[in-house]
Amino acid sequence: MTHLSDRINKISESQTIAMARKSRELKAEGIDIISLSLGEPDFSTPDVIKEVAKKAIDDNFSYYTHVSGYLELREAICKKFKRDNGLDFSPEEIVVSTGAKQSIANAVLCIVNPGDEVIIPAPFWVSYLEILKLAEGIPVIVDTTIQSDFKISPKQLEKVITSKTRLIMLSTPCNPTGSVYNKEELKALAQVIINYPDLYIISDEIYEHINFIGGHQSFAQFDFIKERVITINGVSKGFAMTGWRGGIMAAPNWIARACDKIQGQFTSATSSITQKAMHKAMDLDFDTYIKPMRDAFLKRRDLVLGLMSEIPGLKTNVPQGAFYVYPEVSYYFGKKYKDYVILNATDLTLYLLEEGHLALVPGAAFGEDCYIRFSYATNEENLIEALKRMKDALSKLQ
Numbered sequence: 001m002t003h004l005s006d007r008i009n010k011i012s013e014s015q016t017i018a019m020a021r022k023s024r025e026l027k028a029e030g031i032d033i034i035s036l037s038l039g040e041p042d043f044s045t046p047d048v049i050k051e052v053a054k055k056a057i058d059d060n061f062s063y064y065t066h067v068s069g070y071l072e073l074r075e076a077i078c079k080k081f082k083r084d085n086g087l088d089f090s091p092e093e094i095v096v097s098t099g100a101k102q103s104i105a106n107a108v109l110c111i112v113n114p115g116d117e118v119i120i121p122a123p124f125w126v127s128y129l130e131i132l133k134l135a136e137g138i139p140v141i142v143d144t145t146i147q148s149d150f151k152i153s154p155k156q157l158e159k160v161i162t163s164k165t166r167l168i169m170l171s172t173p174c175n176p177t178g179s180v181y182n183k184e185e186l187k188a189l190a191q192v193i194i195n196y197p198d199l200y201i202i203s204d205e206i207y208e209h210i211n212f213i214g215g216h217q218s219f220a221q222f223d224f225i226k227e228r229v230i231t232i233n234g235v236s237k238g239f240a241m242t243g244w245r246g247g248i249m250a251a252p253n254w255i256a257r258a259c260d261k262i263q264g265q266f267t268s269a270t271s272s273i274t275q276k277a278m279h280k281a282m283d284l285d286f287d288t289y290i291k292p293m294r295d296a297f298l299k300r301r302d303l304v305l306g307l308m309s310e311i312p313g314l315k316t317n318v319p320q321g322a323f324y325v326y327p328e329v330s331y332y333f334g335k336k337y338k339d340y341v342i343l344n345a346t347d348l349t350l351y352l353l354e355e356g357h358l359a360l361v362p363g364a365a366f367g368e369d370c371y372i373r374f375s376y377a378t379n380e381e382n383l384i385e386a387l388k389r390m391k392d393a394l395s396k397l398q
């Protein structure tokens, strides 16, 4: 007999983490699984960042800091926003957390009341919906298609706004589609949002540096909407620092104070050592340290798209950022092999795991069960083998 709260019972386990766990278990049984389920760079954290962190330990930088992160770090983050995004923030508008995931949870819990509607364009990143459920908000999912490069249009947005709409949440570059909104597209959405004074935006820009078309565009760049934008960023993706747990939120002061308050009760500041490492990351030379990783991701994207185009029935957009390809797989629905009957992308993912020894994530986690997310954040050899396994397994389905 368990006595878990209704709150925890109504949220699902993160599907990305669940798939990664499943493949780890199969690997432990001795099965040779290629896991492309978790979105995490395979690169090591740059040595210059590690050195700063080691020094911070030796210097006994080991005490609690300001809940929102120590002041010089927040100043460095403000400089980054100015330099890279042309955005003016003061340190009081910055909250450093234990990852973009926490920053998003902080913001949602501070903005959304039970019964408030929150617009989430699908495909969306897994945790948006579950965090929203915790806040007892009502998700309003807006489906997008490959034809529109998985971007929500101003018309689609306007159509679903009601007097109860409080928030819209999206990522650019997008996990799982790799879509990147350009300046005009963001401005057109901002021009809709501005007409609704109670409507806020969580603009999740954690993949800012993994952008193949250059010139990342921030939602907060438009002065007329800046007071309504909560910008999320972090070091996990661009700096290969997933395990360090460093997230960033930039938002109007009253939202930042609220997030500081909630974080002060839940976790306090992130690790003081991580903060020193983040501080170094904020000043890192892009061309020397980040561009090589970005370029490697681009090369891998092209490799994956090329090999995928040789597999019948997979339809994709051309991702312009992040490190995912998100093929539509409905061609395989209704097909069979041995005891496997494929009715949706979840069935297909399970089939690929058990028959192809390849771990991916079903689209159901991101809003629609006719896609599969393929992370290409691994080396080329692994990718070639993964696509061979995918092709072989899919070719058996009749």
Ligand code: PMP
Pocket: 039, 098, 099, 100, 101, 102, 125, 171, 174, 175, 204, 206, 234, 235, 236, 242, 246, 247
């Ligand atoms: N937002 C998006 C779109 C992500 O893909 C992720 C992680 N994959 C996060 C937020 C959370 O990142 P972090 O590791 O900083 O918590």
Ligand code: GLU
Pocket: 014, 016, 017, 037, 038, 039, 040, 101, 126, 127, 175
């Ligand atoms: N966010 C990454 C992903 O989408 C890592 C897993 C997670 O945090 O859910 O795979």
